[in-house]
Amino acid sequence: MLPNEEKSVKKRSLMRLSAVTGAAFLMATSAIGPGFLTQTSRFTEELLTSFGFVILISLLLDIGAQLNIWRVISITNKRAQDLANGLLPGLGVFLALLIALGGFVFNIGNIGGTGLGLNALTGMDIYLSACISTFFALGIFWVKNTGKLMDHLVRILGILMILFTLYIAFSSAPPLANALLHTFWPEKTDSLKIVTLVGGTVGGYISFAGAHRLIDAGITGKENIRAVTRSAVSGILITSFMRYILFLAVLGVVMKGLALDASNPAASVFRHAAGEPGYRFFGFVMWSAAITSVVGASFTTISFFRTLHPLLEKHYKILITLFILCSLGVFLLKGNPVALLIFAGAVNGLILPVALAVILIASRTKKIRNLYKTPLWLEVAGWLVVFTMSWLGALSIKNNLAQLF
Numbered sequence: 001m002l003p004n005e006e007k008s009v010k011k012r013s014l015m016r017l018s019a020v021t022g023a024a025f026l027m028a029t030s031a032i033g034p035g036f037l038t039q040t041s042r043f044t045e046e047l048l049t050s051f052g053f054v055i056l057i058s059l060l061l062d063i064g065a066q067l068n069i070w071r072v073i074s075i076t077n078k079r080a081q082d083l084a085n086g087l088l089p090g091l092g093v094f095l096a097l098l099i100a101l102g103g104f105v106f107n108i109g110n111i112g113g114t115g116l117g118l119n120a121l122t123g124m125d126i127y128l129s130a131c132i133s134t135f136f137a138l139g140i141f142w143v144k145n146t147g148k149l150m151d152h153l154v155r156i157l158g159i160l161m162i163l164f165t166l167y168i169a170f171s172s173a174p175p176l177a178n179a180l181l182h183t184f185w186p187e188k189t190d191s192l193k194i195v196t197l198v199g200g201t202v203g204g205y206i207s208f209a210g211a212h213r214l215i216d217a218g219i220t221g222k223e224n225i226r227a228v229t230r231s232a233v234s235g236i237l238i239t240s241f242m243r244y245i246l247f248l249a250v251l252g253v254v255m256k257g258l259a260l261d262a263s264n265p266a267a268s269v270f271r272h273a274a275g276e277p278g279y280r281f282f283g284f285v286m287w288s289a290a291i292t293s294v295v296g297a298s299f300t301t302i303s304f305f306r307t308l309h310p311l312l313e314k315h316y317k318i319l320i321t322l323f324i325l326c327s328l329g330v331f332l333l334k335g336n337p338v339a340l341l342i343f344a345g346a347v348n349g350l351i352l353p354v355a356l357a358v359i360l361i362a363s364r365t366k367k368i369r370n371l372y373k374t375p376l377w378l379e380v381a382g383w384l385v386v387f388t389m390s391w392l393g394a395l396s397i398k399n400n401l402a403q404l405f
Contacts, residue, residue: 019217020231022151023210025158027066027235030209030296031201032161032242032289033106034113039200040243041265043193044250049175051247052183054190058197059240061388063233064381065202065356068374070232072363073211075372077220080208080355081304083362095358096304098351102204103301107327108334110293115331117287120267121280127332133287134328137294141320147216150295157288162242164281169245172252172273179251195392198385201239203352205300210235212303222372249273298323353390356382 044051073080085092114133115126122129143149200206210231214220219227246266253272254260261268270282302320306313360382363374374382 018148018151019214019219020227021234022147022155023213023217023219024231024234024238025154026150026213026292026296026299027206027210027232028238028242029154029158029161029289029292030206030300031239031293032158033110033293034116034286034290035106035109036200036243037246037266037286037289038264039196040246041250041260041269043190043196044247045254045260045265047186047188047190047193048254049178049182049251050186050188051193051251052179052244053186054193054197055240055243055247056183057189057194058201059236061194061198061385062201062236062240064378065198065352065385066207066232066236067229067378068356068363068382069202069207069359070211070214070228071225071372071374071378072359072368073208074214074220074224074228075222076362076368077215079212079215079303079307080359082307084358087358087362087365091358093308095355096308098354099205099208099304100301102351103297104323104327106204107294107297107301107323108330110290110297111324111327111331113290114287114294116264117283117285117290119283121283121287130328130331133291133294134324137291137298137324138321140295141298141317146317147213150213150299153295154292157292158238161285161288162238162245164285165242165245165249168270168273168278168281169249169252171278172249172256172269174248174252175255176248179248191392195389197243198389199352201236203389205297205304207352207355208303209296209300212300216303225372294324294327350390353386356389357386360386 043054047054069080072083076083078086081092081096083092084095111130111134112126115128115130118124118129118133119126124132140146140149140153211228214224214228214231246269250260250265250269253269256272258272259268266286267279267282270278270285272278274281298320302316302323305319306316312319360374360379362368363372363379
């Protein structure tokens, strides 16, 4: 092999590795948003050491869902909406609108999270912080090589979030032996908390974030199935590791008898564990979680519309810009759209079983089975997630609608 050819091969290999790891971190950081920090803190306060078991069960369900989705999308080189339209004309449009509903309202919360994060980090006004963060996110989508920059951003901020939270976990000195024991043998559990975690990790747009990114990077087909599988599992493991170390950090605080601030439990965890510097760390973690979720939500939500019409594909950056600016506008007008976020959370819990069922049914069609046959264990795991999330999601919708009306 000539030197120039060898350099070219190495460059392509590095670009491929960057896209594969970037897809894993895009999925993970899309899941690790403001709601992730708040949920983990509150659920740990309620279940204490047994919350580790909830994380473990949700991890297994997450892998069952995500492997099915990523592998089928990769093998067919078709985004989820195109697979859905192939099954039933119009089903892809319905799925795209469903994703857009959950993605938009959650993005309002993500924008708010950027404001809270910069406020805690610098003392800057929350609304000004949200505006600055919004234009930072817009800048990412208007550079020449958006995909490459997005991959680098989510990797760097994802790793820093984990390191800062790991420091807080050590500082809070949690009872590790009891936490590990009850992760596998819980004293108590809560099925609705499991469905909440699954919905928050792979629900809505999140489960498609990395898979659609891999399509953009050209990492598709049978020859890339192992890389896609590793990327899918890595995304879940990164998310679950971040959740577990945050669980340990919260556990160390609450087991000392310290109360968490109900309005911002994660912030009080960082402050109790490491004082004022810990609160600044929280600001950075909150901002990083929120800004990467803004990027992930915007990229993935609009990716569901790009293939529906050539004009949407041509002007998708304008669509992303409008999506982000509208999210900011609603946040500035509403401040704290709690009711919308509650309803969106309930809807998001139902998006996963609908989308996953579409993928599983599509995988049984002759055209796809000629390309790829889903392993039986993975197909069974996928349908288990569909039925479990449908049942518990329906209960969640019922409870949340009762609260709203």
